[in-house]
Amino acid sequence: MRDDETTPQTATGTLSPGAPTSPGTGAPAPRTGPAPWTLRLVTIGLVLTALNLRPAITSLGALLEEVRDGLHMSGSVAGVLTSVPPLCFAVFGVMAPRLARRFGPGAVVCAGMAAITAGLVIRPLIGGTAGFLAASALALMGIAVSNVLMPVIVKRWFPDRVGSMTGLYSMALALGTSLAAAVTVPLTDAMGGSWKAGLGIWAVLAAAAVLPWIPLVRARAAGQEPSRSAPAAPARPEAPELRITRSRTAWALACFFGLQATAAYITMGWMPQIFRDAGVSAGTAGVLLAVTMAMGVPLAFVIPRVAARMRTQGPIVVFLGACGLTGYAGLYLAPSGGAWAWALLLGVSNCAFPLALTMIGMRARSGAGVVRLSAFAQSTGYLISIPGPLLVGVLYQHSGGWGLPIALMAALMVPQMVMGVLAGRDRTIEDES
Numbered sequence: 001m002r003d004d005e006t007t008p009q010t011a012t013g014t015l016s017p018g019a020p021t022s023p024g025t026g027a028p029a030p031r032t033g034p035a036p037w038t039l040r041l042v043t044i045g046l047v048l049t050a051l052n053l054r055p056a057i058t059s060l061g062a063l064l065e066e067v068r069d070g071l072h073m074s075g076s077v078a079g080v081l082t083s084v085p086p087l088c089f090a091v092f093g094v095m096a097p098r099l100a101r102r103f104g105p106g107a108v109v110c111a112g113m114a115a116i117t118a119g120l121v122i123r124p125l126i127g128g129t130a131g132f133l134a135a136s137a138l139a140l141m142g143i144a145v146s147n148v149l150m151p152v153i154v155k156r157w158f159p160d161r162v163g164s165m166t167g168l169y170s171m172a173l174a175l176g177t178s179l180a181a182a183v184t185v186p187l188t189d190a191m192g193g194s195w196k197a198g199l200g201i202w203a204v205l206a207a208a209a210v211l212p213w214i215p216l217v218r219a220r221a222a223g224q225e226p227s228r229s230a231p232a233a234p235a236r237p238e239a240p241e242l243r244i245t246r247s248r249t250a251w252a253l254a255c256f257f258g259l260q261a262t263a264a265y266i267t268m269g270w271m272p273q274i275f276r277d278a279g280v281s282a283g284t285a286g287v288l289l290a291v292t293m294a295m296g297v298p299l300a301f302v303i304p305r306v307a308a309r310m311r312t313q314g315p316i317v318v319f320l321g322a323c324g325l326t327g328y329a330g331l332y333l334a335p336s337g338g339a340w341a342w343a344l345l346l347g348v349s350n351c352a353f354p355l356a357l358t359m360i361g362m363r364a365r366s367g368a369g370v371v372r373l374s375a376f377a378q379s380t381g382y383l384i385s386i387p388g389p390l391l392v393g394v395l396y397q398h399s400g401g402w403g404l405p406i407a408l409m410a411a412l413m414v415p416q417m418v419m420g421v422l423a424g425r426d427r428t429i430e431d432e433s
Contacts, residue, residue, distance in 0.1 A: 042157045045212035049109055049146055050172035052116055052209050055180035055202045056139045057085050061268050062184040062286040066195035071129050083390040086265055088140035090382035096148035105149045110213035113206055115142030120203035124196035174296040182290030185283045244376050247432040249363055252422035254377040258384025259416035260352035267346055269389050274402050278335035288343040295347025303351055304358040313359055317420030321413050324349030328410040365428050373429055
């Protein structure tokens with residue numbers, strides 16, 4: 001991977017975003033960095049984009065019962081609906097590097113926000129389950145490509161502030177996730193109780209996220225931004241990528257990523273329904289989901305820093321898994337009596353996601369190795385996570401209660417802990433290739 005393809009530094013005949021040129025020579029003028037207004041615009045775009053990467057999912061979880069009733073949807077079909085996000089992330093996320101090389105990451109993210117807007121507008125208006133699923137897939141396609149390209153944009157425009165900018169958009173992502181879970185039901189009630197309005201209102205936030213990217217897309221079209229703006233390695237299979245499949249650490253990390261994603265999407269899709277069936281009000285159930293999601297805001301900063309100082313990350317994996325098992329036990333024994341405690345514990349357990357991302361960076365020696373490992377672990381992991389929410393829906397429908405689904409969630413936590421301990425060992429994929 002070449003430096004002039006990933007950082008906003010100048011190269012012969014190619015300037016950083018927003019940098020002026022001397023007429024006739026192609027040499028940079030004294031100011032070689034991006035203009036301050038450009039960086040502010042990118043920052044606003046990153047924050048607004050991150051805010052929109054989960055509301056399409058968590059707002060649906062808060063209103064899942066109303067959507068099922070309105071569309072006459074069975075529990076099994078609702079399980080399919082909760083399995084759509086990881087499927088779209090696995091399928092459409094692979095397309096992101098190639099699209100970014102062709103059109104530029106800013107243009108792809110702009111199109112992604114437009115797709116989210118269109119999907120969120122269309123899905124409440126289309127009658128029938130098939131149309132609802134198709135419109136949801138459109139929104140999730142926009143989320144998938146944007147999710148993949150956020151680190152690319154951070155690396156390109158803020159090469160000296162990768163950590164702080166990543167923390168900023170990670171915090172915004174967690175905030176958008178919890179905000180949608182907390183206020184969707186109150187907003188729905190304020191707008192007359194229509195679940196269609198409660199889901200569609202989030203299109204306004206997505207539409208706002210389109211605006212900051214438009215000047216950047218125009219700047220690229222005018223030749224003010226290098227066209228080589230996305231890393232080439234993820235989209236071009238080479239021999240070293242094939243060797244990753246022979247690495248036990250890579251497979252352990254992919255399984256750990258997939259199992260923690262399974263737990264996260266089951267939580268986002270079904271936890272409000274578990275509380276509501278236990279007698280908790282719809283509004284409180286949404287707030288409980290928001291509490292679970294909000295735990296990712298502070299812990300997303302703490303866990304990676306602690307993990308990076310440890311030679312092996314197994315102890316953190318075990319701690320997070322123990323919190324998850326305790327939370328599931330509470331949901332089974334006293335779902336309404338200790339609802340706030342179970343929401344907090346499951347929120348801590350769901351912070352296996354930033355830990356998985358941290359381990360991806362630690363289990364390879366080179367930048368190219370990290371890219372290949374990340375592509376393998378995330379694409380394989382999202383595929384692994386697809387059946388979980390669907391199976392929960394099937395068990396819920398056929399058993400008539402939450403005993404079996406909760407038992408499944410707890411059972412999946414055990415292999416997650418095992419795979420996480422194996423992935424957290426002090427070794428790299430290069431050692432095993």
